Amino acid sequence: MVSKHPVEIWAGVEGTVNRVGDEYFDQLQRNGHATRVDDLDLFAELGIRMIRYPILWERIAPNGIENADWTWADARLGRLRELGICPIVGLVHHGSGPRNTSLVDPKFPEKLAAFARAVAERYPWVTHYTPINEPLTTARFSGLYGHWYPHGKDEITFIRALLGQIRAITLSMAAIREVNPHAQLVQTEDLGKIFSTPLLAYQAALENERRWLSFDLLCGKLSPTYPMWHFLHKCGVDEAELEAFLENPCPPDIMGINHYLTSDRLLDERIERYPAWSHGGNGKHEYADIEAVRVCAEGIAGHRHLLTEAWERYKLPLAITEVHLNCTREEQLRWLYEAWNIAQELRDCGVDVRAVTAWSLLGSYDWNILVTRCVGYYEPGVFDVRSPHPRPTAIAKMICDLAAGRTPQHPLLATPGWWHRQTRLLFPPVSTQEKTSFEPPLGVTSKPIAIVGATGTLGRAFARICDVRGISYQLLTRQEMDIADPISVDTVLTQLQPWAVVNAAGYVRVDDAENEPDVCLLVNTQGPATLAAVCARYNIALLTFSSDLVFDGAISTPYVEDDLATPLNVYGQSKALAEERVLQAYPASLVIRTSAFFGPWDDYNFVTLALRELAAGRTFIAADDAIVSPTYVPDLVHTSLDLLIDGECGLWHLANKSAIAWADLARMAAKTAGLCTTNVIARPLQELGLIAPRPNYSVLGSNRGDLLSDLDSAIARYFDELEQIDLGVKT
Template sequence: MASVLNSTLPLEVWAGVECTVNRVGDEYFDQLEYNGHATRLNDLELFAELGIHAIRYPVLWERIAPNGLENANWSWADERLERLRELGIRPIVGLVHHGSGPRYTSLVDPEFPEKLALYARAVADRYPWITHYTPVNEPLTTARFSGMYGHWYPHGRDDLTFARALLVECRAIALSMQAIRKVNSNAQLIQTEDLGKVYSTPKLAYQAEFENERRWLSFDLLCGRVTPTHPMWGYLHKCGVNDTDLEWFLENPCPPDIIGINHYLTSDRFLDERKERYPACSHGGNGRDEYADVEAVRVCAESAAGPRTLLQEAWERYKLPLAVTEAHLSCTREEQLRWLYEIWSAAQELRTQDVDVRAVTAWALLGSYDWNSLLTRFVGYYESGVFDLRSRSISSGESPHPRPTAIAKMVRDLAAGRQPDHPILETPGWWRRQSRLLYPPVSCQKIEEDKGKDSPPLSLSHSCSPLAIVGATGTLGRAFARLCEMRGITYRLLSRQEMDIANPDSVDRVLDELKPWAVVNAAGYVRVDDAEHEPEVCLRVNTTGAAMLAAACAKYKVPLVTFSSDLVFDGVVSNPYIESDAVAPLNVYGCSKALAEKLVLKANPSSLVIRTSAFFSPWDDYNFVTIALRQLSAGNSFVAAEDTIVSPTYVPDLVHASLDLLIDGESGVWHLANKGAIAWADLARLAAKKAGVSVSNLIALPMRELGLIAPRPSYSVLGSNRGELLSCLDSAMSRYCHECE
C-alpha cells in the first residue's frame, strides 16, 4: 500500500558514524577504533549540538559478541545508547555493517541468518525502547564486494558466492526483524542500499539493463517480489540458487518501513567497448563482450543522474517511505557542502510532489578511513566529514578532539529550518561542471531524459560574491587563483595597483565595490636578506598593510586569512613549534611577520593567521626545490645548508587546507606545513631522488658558510596543537614531481 506523506512534518536531519567492521582474510578492520569513537563518549554531546533527530548507530555483532552471544560485552552499547536517549536522539541501530559476522560464521554460512537473529533478539531484549533497526547495511553491495569482487571475506569471485551471500543477508534481515518484533512489535526496518546506476553505449545496453535491474534485488527479495516472472529469477537460478531459497522470501516478506538510499558519485558507472579510450585498470568484461567500466560522471556528457532521479525511481517502484541514509563526498569543503545541499534540495523538491521522503543523513560524522582502497588495507587514508579528526592527537598520541567543519554548521542550519546561504553554494558542484570530464564525452540517452530534474547550470556563477585574493604577482596569490578556478570558487585576483593594502582608502574602495565573502592576503615582502637593508619597506608591506587590511575586514565583517612564517621563531628548541609557542624572531623579516600577527589579531580577532615554512610549488620557477632540480639536471653545482632543519610546505596542499579552514570559519594562528623535518641539503636530495636526478653536484655546507645576510634559526620545524592537516613530505614531493612532468 502506498505511503501517505504528512506534509506538516518537516524533512528530518539524520546523521551517522562510519562504523564498518569488515574482514579481509583473517584481519578485521574497525572504523570505530580508527576514528577513536570507540573510546570517546563525549562525541555524543557534539552530535547532539547539531540538532539531529536520529543517528545511525552501531551495536555491531562483531564488536559486542565476537566470541559468542554467551560472552557478549554490552557495556559500550549500554553507556552510549542510554546517553543518546538522554540527549533525545533516536538511534537507528545497525547490527552488521559491511561485515561477515564473528569468526564462527560468514556470509555463506547457511546458519548466518539464525545466528544474527539470535543476536538481534538479545539486542531487542536489552534495549526494548529502541524502535529503528538496520540489521544488515547495504546487503547487495556487501555481497558484491565479498562474493563477486573478492575484496572482503569470504573473498568469492563468482556469481554463486555473490547470490548465496545476498540471500543469506536478506534472510538474516527478515529473521532479525521477526525476532526484534517479538519484543517490540512496532520496531521499524530502515533498509539501506547503494543504488548506483549503470549507463552504456548502445552495444552494451543489455549489460546496463541487467545491472540496473540487479541493483534492486535486496529490496525486491525483502518485499517478496522475486517470483518466477521476476527478471532476476532466471539469473539467480543460473547462479545455482534453488526454488526453495527464493520461495522463502515469498512466504516471509519483510518490506522496509523506510527505504534508505545511499548514493555516491563513484557508484554510477559507464560501460564502453572502446577500451582504448580508458586506462587499462578499467578494462574488463562479462564473457561475451570486453569493455571499460568507468565512473559515469567522468564521461556522460549530460552529467550524472543525481539523487533526485534515484529517489524518484525508488518511489515509483515501491511507494514506500524513503530516506537518504548516507550523504557524503570525499572532496574539498565547498564541494562537500554543495553535495549535501543538492541532496537536501532534491528531497525537499520531491516532497512537494507527494514523494514520501522522510530524512537526509549527514554521513561520516567523524570522517572515514581507507575507503579509497575499499577497506582492503589499512594505511590511514583519512576523509574528513562533519567533524575533522586531524587534531592534536596526531602529534601527541592523545585521543583527537573532533573539530566541527562548515558541514556541521550546515547540518545545524538544516536541522533548525534555516536556509544555508554561503556564497559558494551558488556555484554547482564539480559533478555539474564541464571540468569533470576525463574522457571523450558520450551522450547518455537516459540521462538526457532526466536532464533538468537534477542538473543546475554547468557554468560558473559570476554574480555571486567573490573571494578577494591580494597578491596577483606572487607564488601564493597565483596558486590561490588557480585552485579556486579548479574548485569552482568565484574569485578576484588583485594586484597592488588595484588594491594597496597599506592604503586604507584603497582597501575601503575595493571592499565596498567587490563585496567579497572573504579576503586572502597572499601579498608580502619575501626577500629575507634584502629586508635587513630596507626594513621600512618590509614592515610597510608585511606589517602595516596586513594590519590595515585586517581592520578594514573587521569593519566590513569579512573573514580574512593572512600568512606568517616559521621565521618568527629563534630555533633554540629541538621539537616542532606549535601555535602557542612564544615568538622570538632573529631577523627583520621575522620581526615583520611576528608584529603583523599581533596587530592583525588585535584589529580583527576572527582573522585566520597561517604560519607556513619553506614552500615549494610546481607552478613557480623560483622556489628552492625547483631551482635545485633545474641546476642539478643541467649538471651545475648547487649549494644548500646541511645544518638548518625546516618543515617544507607543498603550495597546493597549503592552499587547499587554507581554503578549507577559511570556509570552516576557523580563526587565530594555525601551523600548516607538510609533516616532516629535513635539512635544506637533504630536501634537495629528496627532490632529486623523486625526479631521478643525480646529486653528484650537490654541495652541502653549514649555514654560516653560505654568505647569507639575515640570521636564520637552525631549527624552525612547524608542528601543531590545532590540526596537522597536510600530508607527509614524501607524498608531497612525489606529487610535485608528477605535476612537473
C-alpha cells in the same frame, strides 16, 4: 498520503568493521569514537534527532553472545537516550560477522538473529534498526569482486552472500519484533544507475535490475515475472528458496537510499578510450566499466532520478541515508545541499521522503581503496578528527541550519558542484539521454574571494586552485588595491563585496629586509593590519600568512601555535608583529604560519632551483644544519581554503610533516628525479653568506591539527604534477 512535515536532517557514524583475510578493519578505532563518549554531546549540538549508529556484532560479541561485552553499547546508547537522539541501530556494517561465521555460512542468518534478539532485549526502547547495511553492495564486494571476506569472485558466492544477508535481516527483524513489536526496519542500499553503449544495453539492463535485488527480496516482489528470478535460478538457486522470500516478506518501514558519485557507471566496448584498470567483460563482450560522471555528456542520474525510481517501484517511505563526498569542503557542502533540496522538492511533489543523512559525522578512512588495506587516507566529514578533539567543519554549520529550519546562505553554494561542470569529463563524452541540470538555491548570492598578490607565487596558486574548485575570485594587484592604504582597501572591498579576503601578498626578500626594514614592515605588518581592520568593519573573513621565521630555533622540537614568537631577523619581526596586530584588530582572522614552500607552478622555489642546477650538471649548495618543515604549495592552498570555509580563526601551523635539512631536501628531490646527489654540496648555515640571521631549527608542528600529508607524499605529487604539466594536461 505524504505528511506535510519538512524533510528531517539525520546523521550517521561510519562504523564499518570489515574483514580482509584474517584482519579486521575497524573505523571506530581509527576515528577515535571507540574511546570518546563525549562525541555524542557534539552530535547533539548539531540539532539532529536521528542518528545511524553502530552496535556491531563483531565488536560486541566476537566470541559469542554468552561472552558479549555490552559496556561500550550501554554507555553510548544510554547517552543518546539522555540527549533525546533516536538511534537507528546497525548490527553489521559491511562486515561478515565474528570469526566463526561468514556471509556464506548457512547458519549466518540464525546467528545474526540471535545477536539481534540480545540487542533488543537489552535495549527494548530502541525503535529503529538496520540489521545489515547495504547487503547487495556487501555481497558484491565480498562475493563477486573478492575485496572482502570470504573473497569470492563468482556469481554463486555473490548470490549466496546476498540471500544469506536478506534472510538474516528477515530473521533479525522477527526476533527484534518479538521483543518490540513496533520496531522499524530502515533498510539501506547503495543505489546507482548503469549506462551503456547500444551494444552493451543487455548488460546494463541486467545490472539495473540487479541493483534492486535486496529490496525486491525483502518486499516479496521477486516473482517468476522478474528477470532476476530467472537469473538466480539459472545460477543454481532453487525455486523453493526464492518462493520462501515471496511467502515471508519483510518490507522496510523506511527505504534508505545511499548514492555516491561513483555509483553511476558507464559500460563501453571501446576500451581503447579508457585506462587498462577499467577493462573487464562478461565472457561475451570485453568492455570498460567507468564512472559515468567522467564520461556521460548529460551527467549522472542523481538523487532525483533514483529516488523517483524507488518511489515508483515500491511506494514505501524513503530516506537518503548517506550523503558524503570525498572532495574539497565547498563541494561537500554543495553535494549535501543539492541532496537536501532534491528531497524537499520530491516531498512537495508527493514522494514520501523522510530525511537526508549527513555521512559521516567523524569522516572515514581508506574508502578510496575500499578499505582493503590500512594506509591512513582520511576523508573529513561533519567533524575532522585530525585535531586533538573532533573539529566541526562547515558541514556542521550547515546541519545546524537545516535542523533549525534555516536556509544555508554560504555564497559558494551558488556555484554548481564539479559533477555539473564540463571539467568533470576525462574521456570523450558519450550521450545517455539522461538530462541533469543545476539551479542555484533560492536566496543564495554568489560572492567572490578577493585574492591579494596577483604577481606572487602564492596568489597565483590560489587563483589556479580556485579555478579548479569552482570558487569565484578576483585576483588583485597592488595597483588595484594597496593593502596599506585604508581608503584603497575600503573602496575595493565595497565594490567587490567579497565573502573573504586572502592576503597572499608580502615582502619575501629575507636578506634585503635587513637593509630596508621600513619597506618590509609596511608590506608585511601595516598592510595585513589595515586589511584586518577593514574586514572587521564589514564582517568579511580574512586569511593571511605568516612564517616559521617568527621563531629563533632555541628548541629542538616542532613549534606549535602557542609557542612564543622570538624572531631573529627583520622579516620574522614583521611577520610576528603582523600576527599580533591582525588578531588584535580582527580576532576572527585566520593566520597561517607556513614554511619553505615548494611547488610545481613557479620556477624559483628551493626544490625547483635545486633540480634545475643538478640536472644541468652544476653543483648546488645548501645548508646542512638548518632544519625546516617544507610545505607543498597545492597542499597549503587547498587546506587553507578548507579552513577558511570552515570559519576557522586564530593561528594555525600548516606544513607537510617532516623535519629535514635544506641539503637533505635537495638530495631527496634529486634522488626522486633520478639525478645524482653528489653535486649537492652541504655547508653550515653560517658559511652561506646570508645577511639575515636564521634559526637552525624552525620545524612547524601543531596543537590544533596535523592536516597536511608527510613530505614523501608531497614530493611524489610534486613530480606527478610536473609530469602532467609536461604532458600538457591542465590541472
